[in-house]
Amino acid sequence: MRVLGIEGTAWCASAALHDTEADSTVIESDPYEPDSGGIHPREAAEHMSEAIPEVVGTVLDAAEAEYGPDAIDAVAFSRGPGLGPCLRTVGTAARSLAGALDVPLVGVNHMVAHLEIGRHESGFSNPVCLNASGANAHLLGYHDGRYRVLGETMDAGVGNAIDKFTRHVGWNHPGGPKVEAAAAEVSGDGRGPEAADLLELPYVVKGMDFSFSGISSAANDAYDDSEPVEEICFSLQEHVFGMLTEVSERALSLTGADELVLGGGVGQNDRLREMLAEMCSARGAAFHAPDPRYLRDNAGMIAVLGARMAAAGDTLEIRESRIDPNFRPDQVPVTWRDDESS
Numbered sequence: 516m517r518v519l520g521i522e523g524t525a526w527c528a529s530a531a532l533h534d535t536e537a538d539s540t541v542i543e544s545d546p547y548e549p550d551s552g553g554i555h556p557r558e559a560a561e562h563m564s565e566a567i568p569e570v571v572g573t574v575l576d577a578a579e580a581e582y583g584p585d586a587i588d589a590v591a592f593s594r595g596p597g598l599g600p601c602l603r604t605v606g607t608a609a610r611s612l613a614g615a616l617d618v619p620l621v622g623v624n625h626m627v628a629h630l631e632i633g634r635h636e637s638g639f640s641n642p643v644c645l646n647a648s649g650a651n652a653h654l655l656g657y658h659d660g661r662y663r664v665l666g667e668t669m670d671a672g673v674g675n676a677i678d679k680f681t682r683h684v685g686w687n688h689p690g691g692p693k694v695e696a697a698a699a700e701v702s703g704d705g706r707g708p709e710a711a712d713l714l715e716l717p718y719v720v721k722g723m724d725f726s727f728s729g730i731s732s733a734a735n736d737a738y739d740d741s742e743p744v745e746e747i748c749f750s751l752q753e754h755v756f757g758m759l760t761e762v763s764e765r766a767l768s769l770t771g772a773d774e775l776v777l778g779g780g781v782g783q784n785d786r787l788r789e790m791l792a793e794m795c796s797a798r799g800a801a802f803h804a805p806d807p808r809y810l811r812d813n814a815g816m817i818a819v820l821g822a823r824m825a826a827a828g829d830t831l832e833i834r835e836s837r838i839d840p841n842f843r844p845d846q847v848p849v850t851w852r853d854d855e856s857s
């Protein structure tokens with residue numbers, strides 16, 4: 516089966532073709548990069564309406580050149596969560612394309628796609644998933660036909676919390692890679708992170724939930740108090756990723772799972788991956804972080820999960836295909852897993 520996936524929940528206009536037989540995925544992306552500040556919803560929506568036809572056209576032309584006029588068996592799109600105006604462009608494009616090609620339409624939950632791409636790549640059967648993305652942060656575990664939210668942020672998404680600090684400092688979006696580079700100047704001097712100085716910042720974990728709003732403000736205050744920015748970046752990472760690692764370990768412990776997958780754009784951070792890998796290794800669990808092209812927003816993960824859903828007959832009629840900016844992962848009946856894991 517060959518599925519064309521379309522992604523556009525916020526900043527990344529992307530289209531992909533996933534071929535299940537070859538297990539190959541081609542991804543075409545056009546990111547929105549604000550000149551200054553964070554993601555501006557109106558600009559993001561304008562970008563989406565210009566870039567989606569381009570990326571879809573490129574993938575469609577390549578697919579038809581390689582496979583002929585019947586190249587596409589289904590069209591999958593991200594239904595949410597995300598910015599409403601961006602999602603509406605994606606939904607309209609997907610409905611039109613599925614109609615024009617006369618193929619089934621598949622509506623994919625973007626956060627479940629962040630999880631499933633890790634399961635697909637790793638071959639893990641029943642992992643706990645840590646989704647560490649821009650607008651979200653949560654732990655998911657499969658139970659009784661759904662991915663249950665085991666724990667989540669009580670306020671900001673993890674990437675957004677980091678980006679809030681970098682906006683204060685005046686760095687361009689996205690802030691995460693800049694914080695990683697600045698932190699490495701403190702910890703990368705051969706002594707390792709354990710020996711570097713750590714500023715005290717709020718560390719808020721309640722069971723398997725956690726909070727980032729206080730830490731962004733405290734990091735901003737430390738910057739205003741003339742603390743060296745590299746030390747703030749280092750300390751911000753150690754605290755934020757320490758919280759994520761603690762709740763991930765608790766989720767593994769309480770569910771009895773022995774596999775962890777990472778998802779989301781913040782998952783590109785080497786320090787976060789290192790902490791999670793160390794924690795998993797210490798408790799004898801397997802850990803998988805997908806390839807970076809599958810961690811940041813991308814249509815490859817939409818096409819891969821779309822193919823599994825289409826194979827399970829989990830397709831949408833046009834009249835029930837509206838987008839949902841607040842689409843939670845636990846609202847999705849998991850139709851494509853045939854295992855009995857609970």
Ligand code: ATP
Pocket residue numbers: 524525526596597625647648649650651672673674675677678689690691692695779780781782783784785810811812
């Ligand atoms: P969501 O998937 O929840 O809709 P999103 O659309 O914002 O979130 P993602 O692509 O998952 O998008 O993640 C983008 C976030 O990842 C940004 O906040 C960015 O700063 C962060 N990020 C990217 N690279 C790194 C890195 N190396 N270290 C830390 N954060 C990073």
